[in-house]
Amino acid sequence: MATLRKRNGRWQVQVRRQGFPIQSRSFLSKADANEWARTIERQHDRHELGPDRKALKSMTLADLVIRYRDEVVPKKRGSEVETILLNRFLRYPICRKTLNGLTTADFAAYRDLRLKEPKHRSDKPITPKSLKRELSPLSHMFRHAVIEWEIPLRNPLEGLKLKVTDNKRERRLLAGELNRLLEATKKGRNKLVAPIIVFALETAMRRGEILSIQFRHVDFGRLSLVIPESKSGYSRVIPLTHPAVTILEALSSKNTKPSDLAFPITPIALRLQWDRLTARAEIHGLNFHDLRHEAISRLFELGLTVPEVASISGHKTLAQLMRYSHASQEAVRAKLYAAQSPDRLIGERYSQTSMV
Incomplete structure (x- = not known):
């Protein structure tokens, strides 16, 4: 804000803004002083003036991450996972750097370090795609700091190069894998894992959507389920198959409240249960999200x-x-042969015999 005062026949104006150096000047007329103050304030709003390096020197990257983790992350969906990522990031030396000296080169060194480190519970290093997901909350943090907290920063991640290949998954359940998974759940302690697996295959829902289901979202009469908010931010209503309804009915009781969760288990707990389950069933390369791939592919095959x-x-x-x-190659092949006319089959047999 601007402060004006008259001293020795001249108007002295001073403009203060958090994160920027103090600006002051003297004028003969009050009108000129006000006009200059408004110009400086507009430059502050547009971030046309350099930041106050003294203010940035007193704040480290760790200070910014902790504030973002404690004030912003709890209001976001998926806050539990994001908190874990930020807590792990705080252990690295880059967080001890002040915001005044933080550059893209610092994050480039962090990138190179992370790409060499082994992934959690695996001998393989983290992939660039996984690292990009880990850096996404930090990029949002810098934007939030500039807009909401008016901290005059430049996002050092904007110029960071991270080559990501599109390694989309095509993993589907192989013959017998579903039975092996369900059989392996009998040896586990948590009895919700088996119904969650079947429910995922019956509905094609994401893990977070499944674990957020409350009984008030279920319409047993119309065999439908309301998903209030999905990953895309929109709500939708999906039909429920009889196996899906049977699972929800088995989990409900007379004492069930509308706000009760149908599957009271945390995402982290389900992930750990899934890792143990696939190891017990000796199934490799299958993620829980692959069940959504399987379910959607089955819907097309229907x-x-x-x-x-x-x-x-x-x-x-x-x-x-x-x-x-x-699509399953066996299913596609079966449809192709079923759709062939007798004339076409005769033509194929003729072409085969003529080539002999």
Whole structure:
């Protein structure tokens, strides 16, 4: 804000703004002083003036991360996972640097270090795609600091190069894997894992959507389920198959409240249970999210149209939906042969005999 005072026949004006150096000047007229103050304030708003390096020198990257973790992250969906990522990031030396001296080169060194480190519970290093997901909250943190907290920063991640290949997954359940998974759940302590697996295959829902289901979202009469908010930020209503309804009915009781969770288990606990389960069943390379791939592919194999599948899966574009659809080659081959006319089959037999 600007402060004006008259001294020795001249108007002295001083403009203060958090994160910027103090600006002061003297004028003969009050009008000129006010006009200059408004110009400086507009330059502050547009971030045209350099930041106050003294203020940035007193704040470290760790200070910024902790404030963001404690004030912003709890209000976000997926806050539990994001908190874990930020807590792990705080252990690295880069967090001890002050905001005044933080550069893209510092994050480039952090990037190179992370890409060499082994991934958690694996001998393989982290992939660039996984690292990009880990850096996403930090990028949002810098934008939030500039806009909401008026900290005059430049996002050092904007110029960071991270080559990410599109390694979309095409993993589907192999023959017998579902039975092995369900059989392995009998040896586990948590009895919710088996119904969650079947429910995921019956509904094509994401893990977070499944674990957020409350009984008030279920309409047993109409065999439907309301998903209040999905990953895309939109709500949708999906039909429930009889196996899905049977699972929800088995989990409900007379004492069940509408606000009770149908599957009271945390995402972290389910992930740990899944890792133990696949190891026990000796199934390799299968993620829980692959169940969504499997479910969407099965919907197409049942003959549902693209709009019908999209209404269930929640995808907004065809490109997004096709990333999750991987038709079984056996099913495609069976349809091709079933669709062939007798004349075409005769032609094929003739071409085969003529080539002998």
